[in-house]
Amino acid sequence: MSKRITNAIALGMLWIAALITVAVLGTVIGYVVINGIGELSPRFIFTWPEGVAAEGGVWPTIVSTLYVTALAMVIITPIAILAAVYLAEYAVQGRLVGTIRFAADSLASVPSIVMGLFGLALFVEAAGIGFSMLSAALALSFLMLPIVMRTTEEAIRAVPKYIRWGSYGLGATKWQTVSRIVLPAAMPRIITGIILSTGRAVGETAVVIYTMGQAINLPVSPLDSGRPMTVHLYLLAMEGINLPAAYGTALLLMILILGFNLGARFFLRRNRKV
Amino acid sequence: MALRATPVPDNAPNKITVKELDFFYGDFHALTDITVDIKEKAVTAFIGPSGCGKSTFLRCFNRMNDLIPGARAEGLVSLDGQDIFETGVDPVDLRRRIGMIFQQPNPFPMSIYDNVAFGPRLQGVSKKAELDEIVQHSLERANLWKEVKDILGRGGLTLSGGQQQRLCIARVLAVEPEVMLMDEPCSAIDPTSVQKIEDLMAELKDRITIIIVTHNMQQAARVSDFTAFFLQEVAGDPAILVEYDRTSNLFTSPKDRRTEDYITGRFG
Ligand SMILES: Nc1ncnc2c1ncn2[C@@H]1O[C@H](COP(=O)(O)OP(=O)(O)O)[C@@H](O)[C@H]1O
Ligand SMILES: [Mg+2]
Numbered sequence: 001m002s003k004r005i006t007n008a009i010a011l012g013m014l015w016i017a018a019l020i021t022v023a024v025l026g027t028v029i030g031y032v033v034i035n036g037i038g039e040l041s042p043r044f045i046f047t048w049p050e051g052v053a054a055e056g057g058v059w060p061t062i063v064s065t066l067y068v069t070a071l072a073m074v075i076i077t078p079i080a081i082l083a084a085v086y087l088a089e090y091a092v093q094g095r096l097v098g099t100i101r102f103a104a105d106s107l108a109s110v111p112s113i114v115m116g117l118f119g120l121a122l123f124v125e126a127a128g129i130g131f132s133m134l135s136a137a138l139a140l141s142f143l144m145l146p147i148v149m150r151t152t153e154e155a156i157r158a159v160p161k162y163i164r165w166g167s168y169g170l171g172a173t174k175w176q177t178v179s180r181i182v183l184p185a186a187m188p189r190i191i192t193g194i195i196l197s198t199g200r201a202v203g204e205t206a207v208v209i210y211t212m213g214q215a216i217n218l219p220v221s222p223l224d225s226g227r228p229m230t231v232h233l234y235l236l237a238m239e240g241i242n243l244p245a246a247y248g249t250a251l252l253l254m255i256l257i258l259g260f261n262l263g264a265r266f267f268l269r270r271n272r273k274v
Numbered sequence: 275m276a277l278r279a280t281p282v283p284d285n286a287p288n289k290i291t292v293k294e295l296d297f298f299y300g301d302f303h304a305l306t307d308i309t310v311d312i313k314e315k316a317v318t319a320f321i322g323p324s325g326c327g328k329s330t331f332l333r334c335f336n337r338m339n340d341l342i343p344g345a346r347a348e349g350l351v352s353l354d355g356q357d358i359f360e361t362g363v364d365p366v367d368l369r370r371r372i373g374m375i376f377q378q379p380n381p382f383p384m385s386i387y388d389n390v391a392f393g394p395r396l397q398g399v400s401k402k403a404e405l406d407e408i409v410q411h412s413l414e415r416a417n418l419w420k421e422v423k424d425i426l427g428r429g430g431l432t433l434s435g436g437q438q439q440r441l442c443i444a445r446v447l448a449v450e451p452e453v454m455l456m457d458e459p460c461s462a463i464d465p466t467s468v469q470k471i472e473d474l475m476a477e478l479k480d481r482i483t484i485i486i487v488t489h490n491m492q493q494a495a496r497v498s499d500f501t502a503f504f505l506q507e508v509a510g511d512p513a514i515l516v517e518y519d520r521t522s523n524l525f526t527s528p529k530d531r532r533t534e535d536y537i538t539g540r541f542g
Pocket of ligand 1: 299302304323324325326327328329330331342
């Protein structure tokens with residue numbers, strides 16, 4: 001009898017916890033959707049902000065966000081893969097590798113505003129790149145590199161041993177095995193990790209506010225400055241310039257991030273079947 | 275049980291010679307004092323209870339144990355008279371000459387064609403016509419061609435377990451090895467494929483030397499010319515080679531009491 005009651009209570013608490021989680025998520029999403037949906041229109045997406053109250057659209061900020069995200073990915077992907085291959089396949093597993101991993105994990109938990117400040121000092125000022133897509137992408141890569149590196153390393157380690165043996169057994173060298181068997185086999189999971197971290201880059205505010213600038217601008221070269229969606233949203237809301245447009249931007253951001261997450265899931269699922 | 279009709283002659287040359295081999299995993303002494311001659315162009319079976327070091331011994335021949343940290347061999351293993359542990363020997367070259375089939379079929383996550391072409395491509399074969407021919411020929415020798423000739427572009431992992439194992443055999447044959455090591459190749463697959471693998475072994479041994487580890491004594495008796503029986507008598511002690519003889523002798527009149535106990539215990 002008492003066992004049953006304990007059981008019922010435990011189950012009830014689990015239910016409540018789950019319900020709270022869903023409710024919180026639902027409230028946030030619902031709030032943004034209700035307030036932002038009225039703003040969404042092709043005009044809002046594809047035109048420039050106008051006048052002091054930033055009427056009109058948010059097009060240059062979307063481009064800035066996607067630009068910096070893409071640039072960060074181009075910088076991160078090769079470095080993360082090479083570093084992960086080294087850690088997973090070549091480095092003698094021991095204290096040094098443990099230290100590198102610990103450093104990477106610590107780097108991943110540095111508050112992003114600190115990384116923004118660092119980007120400002122190093123790239124914008126010391127290196128003289130100025131407020132630009134490149135400065136922002138470099139600072140973002142510092143933030144994301146450890147995450148992508150760890151997911152890549154895990155993807156590489158997840159490739160079964162006996163597949164590697166098959167390759168070695170045919171007289172493949174270590175590099176041939178890594179490049180022709182292990183990396184292609186790990187690629188779906190590596191790409192999924194990269195796409196997921198892309199969502200993180202799209203939503204990042206503190207890093208880019210210090211490195212990209214705030215001027216509304218349609219970036220063409222990596223040295224152009226711009227204003228990403230997150231910063232646009234921040235300015236519109238904090239200074240009470242245009243709250244409806246702020247919600248519209250927030251909704252667009254959420255859709256973008258959701259799109260990246262769904263894309264990653266779709267990609268992984270499709271490649272599992274092969 | 276049909277024993278082999280044309281026995282390998284007594285004066286057949288030795289392909290592999292093992293003298294006083296000891297093997298260690300770190301502090302664990304896995305094998306001791308193994309001495310055996312493996313005849314060329316014959317099938318040799320390794321039998322014995324699980325955990326007695328058959329796989330370990332097999333992996334010495336192509337130095338796959340080099341991949342295991344802390345693993346170490348002492349003694350002599352020679353291939354065609356050449357000591358394979360000598361510093362001048364590149365394990366990568368050795369593995370081209372000595373192919374290996376594993377218990378778990380392990381096709382690469384790529385097409386059937388690419389699986390078979392993998393080895394030749396490593397060696398620099400890149401002409402389409404040449405690769406096509408190697409792929410077809412290898413699949414034919416592995417008794418798989420008829421089943422896959424129209425689906426060569428399909429993923430190797432979409433095949434059944436038994437087909438996957440034959441694909442792995444084709445993949446090894448594509449590099450024209452002199453020796454093929456098979457570690458319980460039939461323990462995880464369907465009976466039809468087992469039959470096909472036993473058939474292909476009989477065909478292949480005209481040209482290559484085969485060593486097969488098997489749990490199935492009927493299989494050892496059916497496919498092999500020579501049999502080696504391994505045993506770890508006391509847990510924690512290294513395993514030894516108890517008896518090595520022509521398969522027909524070993525199964526009908528074992529010289530060692532322990533061999534007899536093992537084969538009768540399992541045959542009943
Ligand atoms: N990689 C390894 N590291 C340490 N010990 C191992 C390793 N592989 C096998 N062994 C040990 O060596 C002994 C022989 O194993 P194995 O060669 O796999 O036997 P078998 O193939 O006859 O079943 C076992 O006691 C096993 O636990
Ligand atoms: Mg074994």
